[in-house]
Amino acid sequence: MTLSVLLAGGGTAGHVSPLLAIADDIRFQDPDARIVVLGTSEGLETRLVPEAGFELATIPKVPMPRRVSGDVLRFPGRFRGAVRSVVDLLREREVDVVLGVGGYVSTPAYLAARRTGTPIVVHEANARPGMANRVGARLTRPDLVGYAFPGTPLKGHHVGMPMRTQIEAVDYDEDAQRAEARRSLGLDDDLPTLVVTGGSLGAQSINEAMAETMTATAQSGVQVLHITGAGKGEELREAAADNPRYHVRDYVDGMESAYLAADLVVCRSGAGTVAEISVVWVPSVFVPLPIGNGEQRLNAAAHVAAGAALMIDNADFTPACLEETILPLVGDPDRLAGMREAARREGFPGTAARTMTRMVYDAAGMMHPGREYGPERWTKHERFYRTGEERA
Template structure:
């Protein structure tokens, strides 16, 4: 029986791809034992049990950023978590460790290496984090996959493991687009701008678009503005007299928003860029101005391909919206060219399968090759495309 420990958590950016990999493993080998390693205070404490997987927690041991008492205690605390993970790996007879980064990945990698257990890694961001840079040194290139082609790790671009509803949606079908628009209370016949700062929202995007409501209304543009939890008030007030400006705090099922959009304005987190590129939505990316610059790098390939624009957070102003966003919305030929540029990138759609295939290979087990039901099939498979055999190919 195959036993796999999947290490990662803290944010949805780690948990979502981890669960997508787990789902493919569980489908291909229903007898496999899948254990998720996380922390008690991360989102995994809620999302992993809700997805039906066992969660085992360890202490969070962040790498020190400066020399202080915490830094002096770091080696001892890290080795304590490594020892705990080693014990878990031995007790459960784990065959493969899968890591997606985050606080718990480093001790999992170190524990696995000490026991000779193979390590499979997925890196979401174009700029890898500390944990996966460490893990890449302890693994083999053929067991490493990453989302973006410009990621400086050994391995192969596989894309982002994501829900089939996003990865396999065909927004080019007019009937699919119309159904998505109607599900969101939008008019399928109108040019649609979607604005989102993610679940936490983005103040700069909210302010700039709130000030642009009159111009967008005059242009006949329909807007779905997803403000983030608790951040709708200013935008709602600005859009009160504009019935085509729809303000919500959250959308459950972003595939409908992507499908309805003629253009999206959004942050450039790895998951967002991967989903937008996969669904071939023309985009204006406004990278988060904090962090280590990974969001700008996440968007770089799409921008270079002509599928997206990129603007600094400080420069995303009402003037930018009026001078760049609005003319783009009025130019269907350019929007079509951007969507085609995204299609021409050949961004991988089946990263969950590709990573699951690496797990079976790492364990020295044959891929089960179970045929995917319609709900899990790619649009190419649904169309009977030649060569789509469901065996975990990278593309």
């Protein structure tokens, strides 16, 4: 019997990336599995899902109206239409399991699954769950709910974050890996290295603070790799024109190289970023996005409490903060080593995609294929165990 699964979620990379990691693991376990991704025609899934080789089905985006308008009257009918569309899709494809990761399309998918008797699996990426996954978690068994961060208020399991195998394979303790990463990014092997990133969209306030500390950065002896976000690097390039150790890039294809190159990372605390940093054990300073419902601060809370990272409010991330806190930390190997050890002790779960795949097969009442993961998919821990290079 071949598994048929609908994976629901989209809109942002925070939803699409873990969804695709799970889809990739299902496809690895059974190349014949029938996988359909449900999204909208407006989100990043329209590009990322086909690029990853998966089929994308779309339904209209039906957000809950936040103020009184004509949309309030139209919402019930539009929402029922979205649910009916998913019901038709589930029946047409004879779907065995619906897995949702949150976002606009997940609620219609969960309700359609409930209507058709299709088992539901849920993964929640943020420490503060969204409405869709709160609904989904109530419609399924707790053993079919996984979440990325400890303390997430859902009945389920702390499984970590599904992510690309390249991230899980990163070994921050291997000098050769770190040296190769620095060379691939055009960085000096021997200089203390600060990596600054605001994610794919960039972080304007972080970029501005860095631009104002160019003189202090140049005098510190620290080299900087600043990933500004697409189209946001011109001002920094001009400011850094006389500092050959300040490297400005709009993006890096494969953030594992940036993590390996860094002695310290300064970044936002989106769910994916926090999870990747927690798995890699790279010392970090989180500057949570000051808008939204506070989920970025919650995402990083456990990692900070473990002593593996610092947290600085966006309003406090100033040139003075950079000069008095960030730059001295980059040049303090003993303190950085302590942060790495704290991350190691924290033991953030890896291989979450594999765990979610097992949940999918369990929900379907099917035996997991049990295909063994080869060297190209080994985590750093598996490589140690299998090659006799385990570290204490």
